[in-house]
Amino acid sequence: MEINGNTLATLKRGEKGIIRFVDAADPQVQRLMVLGLVEGAEVEHASSAIGGDPMEFRLFGCGISLRQEHAKYFKVSPVAAGD
Amino acid sequence: MTKRSEIRIPANEIPFAKRSDASIAVVGNPNSGKSTLFNRLTGLKQRIGNYPGVTVERHIGLLKVDDKVIELVDLPGTHSLSAHSLEEHIAVDVIFGRMQGMQKPDGILVVLDATNLYQGLFLVQQLIDLKLPMVVALTMTDAAERSGVGIDIERLRQALGGVPIYPIVATTGAGLPQLRLAIADMPSLVPTERIVVWPELTEAARELSHDAREPLRFAELERLLIDGPIDANREFLEKLGGNARGKLEAVRDSLFGIEPPIAKDARIRYAWVRKVLAEVQHSAPPFYSWRVQIAAFINRPVPGTIGLFLVMAIVFQAVFAWATPIMDLIDAGAAVLGASVTQALGEGAFSSLIADGIIAGVGSVVIFLPQILILFLFIILLEDSGYLARAAYLMDRAMRSVGLSGQSIIPMISSFACAVPGIMATRVIPNRRDRIATIMAAPFMTCSARLPVYALLIAAFVPARQVGFMNLQGLVLFGLYLFGIVAGILTALLIRKTALRGPKPSFALMLPEFRRPNLQTVFIQLLGRAKVFLYRAGTVIFTVAVIVWALAYFPRSESIAPAVERQQTIAAYTLSGEELAAEYQRIENVAAAAQMEQSWLGRAGHFVEPAFAPLGWDWRVSSAVIAGFPAREVVIAVLGTVYAVGDEANEGTLSGRLKASTWPDGRKVFTLPMVIGLLIFYACCLQCAATLAVIRRETNSWRWPVFAWLYMTSIGYLGALLAFQLGSA
Numbered sequence: 001m002e003i004n005g006n007t008l009a010t011l012k013r014g015e016k017g018i019i020r021f022v023d024a025a026d027p028q029v030q031r032l033m034v035l036g037l038v039e040g041a042e043v044e045h046a047s048s049a050i051g052g053d054p055m056e057f058r059l060f061g062c063g064i065s066l067r068q069e070h071a072k073y074f075k076v077s078p079v080a081a082g083d
Numbered sequence: 084m085t086k087r088s089e090i091r092i093p094a095n096e097i098p099f100a101k102r103s104d105a106s107i108a109v110v111g112n113p114n115s116g117k118s119t120l121f122n123r124l125t126g127l128k129q130r131i132g133n134y135p136g137v138t139v140e141r142h143i144g145l146l147k148v149d150d151k152v153i154e155l156v157d158l159p160g161t162h163s164l165s166a167h168s169l170e171e172h173i174a175v176d177v178i179f180g181r182m183q184g185m186q187k188p189d190g191i192l193v194v195l196d197a198t199n200l201y202q203g204l205f206l207v208q209q210l211i212d213l214k215l216p217m218v219v220a221l222t223m224t225d226a227a228e229r230s231g232v233g234i235d236i237e238r239l240r241q242a243l244g245g246v247p248i249y250p251i252v253a254t255t256g257a258g259l260p261q262l263r264l265a266i267a268d269m270p271s272l273v274p275t276e277r278i279v280v281w282p283e284l285t286e287a288a289r290e291l292s293h294d295a296r297e298p299l300r301f302a303e304l305e306r307l308l309i310d311g312p313i314d315a316n317r318e319f320l321e322k323l324g325g326n327a328r329g330k331l332e333a334v335r336d337s338l339f340g341i342e343p344p345i346a347k348d349a350r351i352r353y354a355w356v357r358k359v360l361a362e363v364q365h366s367a368p369p370f371y372s373w374r375v376q377i378a379a380f381i382n383r384p385v386p387g388t389i390g391l392f393l394v395m396a397i398v399f400q401a402v403f404a405w406a407t408p409i410m411d412l413i414d415a416g417a418a419v420l421g422a423s424v425t426q427a428l429g430e431g432a433f434s435s436l437i438a439d440g441i442i443a444g445v446g447s448v449v450i451f452l453p454q455i456l457i458l459f460l461f462i463i464l465l466e467d468s469g470y471l472a473r474a475a476y477l478m479d480r481a482m483r484s485v486g487l488s489g490q491s492i493i494p495m496i497s498s499f500a501c502a503v504p505g506i507m508a509t510r511v512i513p514n515r516r517d518r519i520a521t522i523m524a525a526p527f528m529t530c531s532a533r534l535p536v537y538a539l540l541i542a543a544f545v546p547a548r549q550v551g552f553m554n555l556q557g558l559v560l561f562g563l564y565l566f567g568i569v570a571g572i573l574t575a576l577l578i579r580k581t582a583l584r585g586p587k588p589s590f591a592l593m594l595p596e597f598r599r600p601n602l603q604t605v606f607i608q609l610l611g612r613a614k615v616f617l618y619r620a621g622t623v624i625f626t627v628a629v630i631v632w633a634l635a636y637f638p639r640s641e642s643i644a645p646a647v648e649r650q651q652t653i654a655a656y657t658l659s660g661e662e663l664a665a666e667y668q669r670i671e672n673v674a675a676a677a678q679m680e681q682s683w684l685g686r687a688g689h690f691v692e693p694a695f696a697p698l699g700w701d702w703r704v705s706s707a708v709i710a711g712f713p714a715r716e717v718v719i720a721v722l723g724t725v726y727a728v729g730d731e732a733n734e735g736t737l738s739g740r741l742k743a744s745t746w747p748d749g750r751k752v753f754t755l756p757m758v759i760g761l762l763i764f765y766a767c768c769l770q771c772a773a774t775l776a777v778i779r780r781e782t783n784s785w786r787w788p789v790f791a792w793l794y795m796t797s798i799g800y801l802g803a804l805l806a807f808q809l810g811s812a
């Protein structure tokens with residue numbers, strides 16, 4: 001499994017990835033895990049606001065927005081397009 | 084004919100505790116449709132909105148099925164049983180039966196959003212651990228179907244250990260009859276078996292419960308293990324007893340190691356959810372529906388931000404342009420009504436009370452009903468369509484630079500309608516510092532009670548010229564709203580930099596899909612708003628109008644009437660025809676003004692006049708402003724009454740009277756600098772007892788409401804002073 005330093009923060013708009021590892025020391029990150037951003041979940045970067053922050057991700061049909069500073073704690077492996 | 088009908092007891096004689104057969108909590112994720120369902124079931128009109136956190140308090144309603152009366156409790160949404168924000172705490176406390184003055188619920192009605200099973204099942208699974216009777220209402224099945232999600236309900240029921248599941252559409256009422264019956268039977272329902280998603284946790288709980296002093300439910304042990312010995316779990320900790328308490332840390336250590344408990348718990352439970360989803364959900368929700376497309380477009384930085392301002396501009400334009408014809412109608416109607424009352428009853432105290440006190444006072448406030456309803460219509464539409472949450476997301480970065488987060492946007496936009504629900508909406512903000520800073524900013528937002536004041540002054544003193552695609556009046560109104568926003572944000576910034584310094588606020592927000600607003604919901608809410616407004620006009624404003632009228636009418640001067648007669652007799656010698664009629668009118672006006680000046684209100688107004696003279700206010704404006712401190716829209720009623728009794732009475736409408744009003748030396752009172760100052764005063768000043776009370780309650784201290792009042796009043800005064808002095812210099 002190749003991760004290569006990809007995180008939610010580096011996903012481009014429209015790209016999908018599967019969360020592989022979460023650095024959960026920050027309580028805010030733990031909160032995001034309660035919302036469903038956990039290892040094994042497939043997410044898509046749906047949009048970002050001005051300046052690329054905050055970002056919106058789609059996860060099993062629901063939208064979650066979070067800031068880049070937190071997105072970088074979620075390591076992802078990209079999912080090939082057409083999956 | 085039932086046998087029971089003979090032994091029916093009047094409701095007020097039944098002891099309260101027995102009035103319902105069971106108390107059932109409505110639990111679910113934020114924005115899952117709990118309030119919509121609750122309203123359907125109980126007929127109560129709860130606030131509904133398409134952003135997470137509309138319900139921030141619990142609401143109780145009764146559901147009658149045959150001869151059973153079930154009490155339903157609508158709770159704020161929560162994602163899990165470990166509470167994160169104040170509103171989640173409320174939900175979790177009620178569920179665990181530790182909310183003061185409320186017993187433990189007898190059962191749980193779970194509201195599961197069919198379009199968001201992922202987060203929904205995460206919560207349902209934890210709720211099953213409570214071992215309470217439970218029924219699942221699978222709602223929004225219409226929306227799920229539309230976006231191509233198929234759910235195998237029988238399999239889902241099995242996966243959840245046999246919990247009864249009822250597919251419904253809360254907005255249309257489909258499926259509700261069956262659900263109703265199921266709720267009525269809930270108390271006799273045997274709770275389903277727990278689902279073991281995490282054997283080690285079950286084992287740890289069992290180990291802990293061995294030495295517990297009192298028996299603990301599994302869900303309680305779970306909270307102790309995951310959340311630890313935090314304050315909220317005090318009660319469970321006591322049940323555990325001294326021995327086991329020592330063991331808690333050791334058990335937690337071996338269970339979680341160095342991993343944060345909440346993180347590990349979430350990972351394991353969501354893995355289970357994904358497994359269930361793979362079994363029960365036929366087709367994954369498509370990533371691109373038209374709603375998502377719109378969202379994506381609006382979220383593009385440039386169209387999104389332009390769109391946000393455009394939306395707001397359209398709202399203000401509409402508030403002015405659409406309402407004017409109806410307002411003119413009400414205004415003219417009130418004038419005709421007042422005149423015909425005076426004609427029918429003749430001059431005198433009673434006719435003056437009806438015409439000048441009640442019709443002029445209450446009428447001058449009721450006239451703003453169309454504008455307020457248009458404003459509310461827009462806010463309800465923005466809320467219900469899901470746009471507010473988008474606005475929060477779009478504005479997060481900007482808000483961050485002033486020490487707030489995008490989450491503060493929603494309470495602030497709600498405050499455009501009224502600061503009271505706006506301040507209550509701050510409960511979704513997890514951090515106390517951010518929350519208080521937002522509470523302090525909220526009263527600066529232009530609420531619907533400020534709107535009449537602005538509208539009156541703008542309509543009277545700003546020309547209705549066209550500027551680009553907007554009317555100058557609409558533009559000035561827009562400017563005032565902007566002013567409120569800027570003042571509020573600067574205040575929040577100031578507070579975050581001084582009294583409430585701390586780490587910058589966090590931001591994580593669920594973004595609901597766009598929904599077509601439900602017409603029925605919109606209509607019901609609008610009607611509710613109209614009722615509240617008219618009720619206030621009929622009670623508070625009515626009372627104030629009568630009191631102010633009495634203060635302005637009494638005491639009657641003994642010397643004025645003879646003086647009028649004398650002067651009129653003199654005039655009759657020198658003038659005739661139209662000139663004489665005009666002279667008569669002038670003399671009467673002067674007399675009315677003199678009478679007013681020596682009335683109680685006049686004397687009080689003169690007493691405070693020196694304090695407000697530097698702002699360019701005469702005693703009438705000053706006394707109206709003072710009367711408006713408990714509720715700011717009262718000022719209009721007072722102006723309406725004062726100017727109906729005074730010498731400008733024959734000017735027709737209130738704005739005409741204001742324009743005509745002069746100082747004793749003939750200078751106009753309402754000059755442009757004075758009006759601008761007055762507008763600034765109203766934009767700042769915290770003239771609202773209800774807002775002060777809610778700040779007191781939400782911050783749980785007197786310090787904040789007192790500070791807010793002093794701070795806002797001083798800014799308002801200084802602003803008005805500056806505007807008038809600089810403008811008149």
Ligand SMILES: Nc1nc2c(ncn2[C@@H]2O[C@H](COP(=O)(O)OP(=O)(O)OP(=O)(O)O)[C@@H](O)[C@H]2O)c(=O)[nH]1
Binds near residue numbers: 139222252
């Ligand atoms: N299509 C569809 N929309 C629904 C249904 N039920 C509710 N809605 C919409 O969902 C949105 C949220 O509804 P609410 O009842 O406020 O949700 P809530 O769970 O009380 O939300 P919070 O109090 O914020 O936790 C509103 O826009 C409703 O119109 C349904 O059965 N079908």
Ligand SMILES: [Mg+2]
Binds near residue numbers: 130
């Ligand atoms: Mg609700």
